[in-house]
Amino acid sequence: MIRIENFTFAYPGTGKPALEDVSFEAAKGELLLVRGASGSGKSTLLYAINGLVPHIFNGESSGTIQVNGFSPGERPIGEISKTVGTVLQNVESQIFMMRVEDDVAFGCENLRMPREEILLRREEALKAMDLWEMRERETFKLSGGQKQRLTISAIYAMGPKIFLFDEPTTDLDQGGRKEFFNILKRLKSEGKVVLLAEHQYEEYLPLVDRVVTLDRGRTVPSVQALRDCPEPVYGVGNLGDIVISCKGLCVGYEKGEPVLKHVDLEVRKGEFVALCGKNGSGKTTLLKSLAGILRPSAGCLNVLEKANPDLESLMGHVGFLFQNPDEQLFADCVEEEVAFGPRHLGKEVDIEKYLRISGLYEARGSHPQALSRGQRQLLAVTSILAMEPDILLLDEPTTGLDDTHWRRLLSLLHQSVAEGKTVVFTTHNGKAAGRASRSVHLEEGRIVSDEIRQ
Amino acid sequence: MKFVSRNTLFHRLDPRTKIGMSLMCACLIVLLRTPEGLLALLSILLATFFFVRPPAAYVRTLLYLMGTAVIFTMISQGFFYYFEPKTPVFTIVPENWGWIGRVTGGLAVYREGLIYGAVQSLRLCSAMVLSMTVVMSTYPSDLILGLERIGVPEKVGFVVTVSIRFLPAIIEEAKRILTAQKLRGLKGKGVRGGFRVLRYLLPPLIIDSLRHARRIALAAAVRAYTGERTHVRTLQFSRTDWVATAISAFLTIFLLFYYGVFL
Known part of the structure; x- marks a missing residue:
């Protein structure tokens, strides 16, 4: 044929x-x-x-x-x-x-x-x-x-x-x-x-x-076996205070029944949490409410000691990555992109350090939209890391990444967890979920399992 | 604002009938001269609007749009009414107010202007009610098929279809970009803030729309789109359509003769 x-x-x-x-x-x-x-x-x-x-x-x-x-x-x-x-x-x-x-x-x-x-x-x-x-x-x-x-x-x-x-x-x-x-x-x-x-x-x-x-x-030649090389394994460090807590959290859109139904969840400082579940199970909704993008319709939510926070009150303390990196790259060059958040928040940050750890230093003068898809994803994550938020929330960060970029992203995240940040990400990819220190499974808006790895 | 699935008589009309009715209404909107005539037209259109059973949210949107149209036309006409005679209701800048007075020639709100504005806004309101009624009651593909059947080129129809299909996605995307900006500390307060938000909204939005457009073009190519095609959907011009067209034509002529033509 x-x-x-x-x-x-x-x-x-x-x-x-x-x-x-x-x-x-x-x-x-x-x-x-x-x-x-x-x-x-x-x-x-x-x-x-x-x-x-x-x-x-x-x-x-x-x-x-x-x-x-x-x-x-x-x-x-x-x-x-x-x-x-x-x-x-x-x-x-x-x-x-x-x-x-x-x-x-x-x-x-x-x-x-x-x-x-x-x-x-x-x-x-x-x-x-x-x-x-x-x-x-x-x-x-x-x-x-x-x-x-x-x-x-x-x-x-x-x-x-x-x-x-x-x-x-x-x-x-x-x-x-x-x-x-x-x-x-x-x-x-x-x-x-x-x-x-x-x-x-x-x-x-x-x-x-x-x-x-x-x-x-x-x-x-495809003789080489069809399997992946081993990935770095992540060890759980010391956990700190509770930074996120939800009790009986319900979140819904305009009409109909809520997408999240009475969710109870506590996350401590230094945790690396994967929210897993099918499409439509409510993972993204949960993540968005943690960032104050969506507001709860019932129950209580505490993020960094703020009760039922809105987006403004978490600005700079919580970083959020949307699924499509292209919707969050605004600047004219890579370096400016990374500096964008810190500049608007009035923070002094070592931009070069972030460019180096993400492997984007060589490309610092390029236009963000001229990078490859994987690099754009890394840049979007780096731009959020550079704001040095306490909590990082990432919506499907691994989508469409090949092995090289996937490893790089993983090591970036591990590093920030090691520095005492808290990372919560959604994924429908079992491989990605396996890299987290804890995986929380959602089904039809409820948590059905919560597993902490040692 | 989009198609609402209902089973009213107006929904069942052939799209060509609705296009014809719209054209007649458009003529009336332009040609009718007297406030009474325009009010009669608006009442007929509003009756049709409620006949297709709009959701409450659409009624609110319509009221809001109509209110805005009336207020803005009245204010602008109140200030800039040109014809004589005109009676000032109140004066903001008198003619003898030094150089400001000389430059502006005086600035006042005129009573005749307000009335003229109110009458003109009826035309705007009618156009809004008309377009909302048609969009709400006609399945988009049928509307486009109707346009094609009365001679609008196939490619134009396709562009319209694709725009209707993808516009909501672009609006959603703009919303997400704005949220992402906020999360990165960009504040959009005041005029300068507003400009800054736009300055960082447009580049990603345009670039992503172009990427999107390219993907759509490829997808259309692999689905063999060339501009010449057959149609699975068929249109039926029934007796009801003839009756509806006849009634509309009669009403149009009646309104024009009864209330006079604006010429």
Whole structure:
């Protein structure tokens, strides 16, 4: 189905190839895992198969690509999408319509299929992804996992033989990842070719037929075992006074029942706490109320000896990291970004120290938005650390980070805990939760388990 | 402000009927001359607005918007009313007040201006009620399909669809950026503070919107979007639509003849 021989490609104006001398093949019913660090060329490889390279990203290329007997460069993208279906990163920007069934029809309508055929395909695709019951729902009301299924279903309806997935599970919780496993299994059994570019692939290994490992654009032999190197282990230090305490805390949005229901929690100075749970279990809501972004509707909350605090009263004492780093980078250069918080709070802080420990010193003159995704995440965390808050609250800090950046972030956090700060973060990633000194599990707005590691 | 799913007669009308009605109302808003005529139009529109059973929050928003429109038009017209004769209600800067008086030519609030403003604000209010009623009662894709069927280019329709779909996300994002700023100690008090907040709000918002736009463009490309497409949704111009159109046309002509045309 896919045959790639000595393919090399460079984006215009970069000089350095994004892919170099890549060769591999894939046959019907095979699942290929494409792995590699951020920037290793995984996405570019997928784009070369679905025709975005060269139709949208036009650069210099050599070598050959054959997909189902044709070369993607020769046909318009619309034509290729009948054979190659792509689920891109970030589900949110791939849903075009307001209603589930309309979105599934969108691709078929673009292929100018007659109405009757679309209706048939749509029904089949909705049923295949277990969305038939929800076909009339509004798309923005779906959960992360449902949105993912919707995008896959929309591609499925177009009837491709090859499916490309670009980091599809980044925003999925355990349940969503399991559902995705079943979808992969189904696609394989239907004889589709699947290319899966992914950081967290461990649980999909049973389905993988072949591995393509990319390192800075080149394929490297995949003999090396598919496992991670050991990570630094964190030891619990001496704990101090209670800095956060909630009793019977309820937090809700405008209407309906509260998202958090009578939560009791105490956190001591120097703790490193992971809040775990499915999407929608209330972890982010809890975290936001600890920062004073959301106010409790009942119960009491004490943060740093302030009762039911608002955002202003915690300013400078509590640092908060939002999920998307790009929403918290305002300044014109990295150095200024790190200095932003301390300057506005009137604190004297050694900015250089923070630039060095985060490994951003070399990039201090760059524009924050020009950094890679992983670096932007590190910068956002560093900018918050530099305010030297007593408590650090991080919402899904590990999302979309590759191994290198993940380790760096972890060591930054460990270091601040060692300095006597308290860190609380949310995660749906079991690996990340395992690095904390304590994990608190939430389910439907209640704490169901609280485990402290020695 | 968005589509509210209800099963009223107005909801069931073909979007083309509603577009037609809107065009007729737009003509009336511009052409009607007398306060009575404009009041009659506004009453009809308000009746329709309540007929589609708006949620309480929307009614509050509408009242707030209408109140603001009336007050601001009255004040601005009160100050800058141009026509003669005009009677000052009260004077802020008299004409003989040294150089300020000479430069401004005197500054006063005129009674005729206030009345003129009140009448003009009826036009604004009608436009608001009209657009809210249509948006609330028409599923966006249908509205766009309706526009396309009456000759608006497909690509324009798609741009509108995508904007409706993604605008709320951008607003949410702006809110998060503002919170993040606050958490980093940026205070937005006063005019200078306001400018500072904007200065640090716009770059991330614009850059992220561009990133978002690029992702959307790629997603549209892999979903084979070229601008020419078929449609699963169909529109039915029923007898009710003919009747509704006829009634609207009759009302339009009646109002124009009865209350006179502004020319």
